[in-house]
Amino acid sequence: MLGVRECSGQARRDREDDAPVVVLAGDDARLTGRAFLHTLSALAGPGRNGESPVALVVFALSTVCAEHWFEFPQLSTALRDAILLGPLSNEGLRAAIQRPAERAGLSLEPGLFDLLLQDLAGVPPADRLSLLQPALWNLWQDRQDTRLTISAYLDAGGIAGIGATLAEGIYxxxxxxxxxxxxxxxxxxxxxxxxxxxxxxxxxxxxxxxxxxxxxxxxxxxxxxxxxxxxxxxxxxxxxxxxxxxxxxxxxxxxxxxxxxxxxxxxxxxxxxxxxxx
Missing domain, CATH: 1.10.10 (Arc Repressor Mutant, subunit A)
Structure with a gap:
């Protein structure tokens, strides 16, 4: 979501007012509701007398189901000005991990990012963030004071072990x-x-x-x-x-x-x- 947030932040800076920014990902179940999309479209459109829109709406959609989104007139209009975001580079991954941690007052033990990157080396780029999410959540839960540690990551079994533990807990x-x-x-x-x-x-x-x-x-x-x-x-x-x-x-x-x-x-x-x- 880093690229999406950066895009929405730039869009906010480009606006003259302080209208709220609404960011929705493609797996948000609410996106399948036509009434909900109609409401968002009304918020993002100009007023009857030309007033500025009430809000800026940013959709993060996967290309996997692109045809599905064109079924909705509100989305098909927005997609004409779509910004395509490719897979994150290694530096993009580093920023996606470190920046939120820094904002929360946390730090990564030296070598932890390289270990994460090593475990993700054979993972298709489109799957990397979905694997990182549970791993980082586990690291946060098992943090030592304000530090995310290598020992916590290894004790949990790395990327594969953490995912399996979470899945078993859900089951x-x-x-x-x-x-x-x-x-x-x-x-x-x-x-x-x-x-x-x-x-x-x-x-x-x-x-x-x-x-x-x-x-x-x-x-x-x-x-x-x-x-x-x-x-x-x-x-x-x-x-x-x-x-x-x-x-x-x-x-x-x-x-x-x-x-x-x-x-x-x-x-x-x-x-x-x-x-x-x-």
Whole structure:
């Protein structure tokens, strides 16, 4: 969000008045409400007699679901003057980590940023911020006085370990029915081939088979609020790709599913002979 905040700050400086700035990210559920967008559009437009707009509205939207945003006239108008922000460079990442910490009176132990950068080296640029968010939150919770430390980061298991711990904590909040629904949702959002590395896949929320099962709606909301899942438009995906290998519970589910799929292929290969059933 650093680039978005800088853009909104520049926009405020370019204005002659002190109108409030409203910043909304693309995963904000309120953006799907036409009435809400109509209200924002009215606030950002000039008055009937040419008065200055009441507010400046800044939308941070992902290009993943760009077609979805053009369905809304208010957004399609704003997108004509869109500012495209690419992935953060290493220096951009440093600023995104250090500046908020400095504003909060915190400091990073020397070497911590380099360690974070090292763990993010193989991560696609689009996924870096989603992995940093839980890691930095954990560092803040386990800070020593006003310092974010390397020991706290390593004790938590680094990027992968922190994400798995948070996901497990979210899962443990669910009831029995909600856990069953969550398991079905998570497994559907993973593409599992014949002994190849599992990968995430985006699926429309309405296309998920367990959406109508008991506890599914509540489970989905909890997983989304806990950032175990992300939703952009109608598409849902697992937020943190390191969970596929770093979360023991999910890894166990995947191993079990792989075993069943292997057995099914073997059964098919033996012309569905009863001796190959188990």
């Amino acid at each position: 443990e909040q669910l009831s029995t029915d909600e856990r069953q629904a969550a398991t079905g949702v998570l497994l559907q959002l993973i593409k599992l081939g014949n002994h190849i590395q599992p990968t995430r896949q985006r699926i429309a929320r309405t296309a998920l088979d367990c959406e109508g099962s008991p506890g599914a709606a509540v489970a989905m909301d909890i997983l989304l609020r806990g950032r175990v899942l992300n939703q952009e438009g109608e598409l849902v995906e697992i937020a943190n790709f390191t969970l596929l290998s770093g979360w023991p519970r999910l890894r166990q589910w995947l191993d079990s599913r792989q075993e069943i799929e292997d057995a099914a292929r073997a059964w098919e290969g033996q012309n569905r002979h009863a001796d190959w059933l188990y």
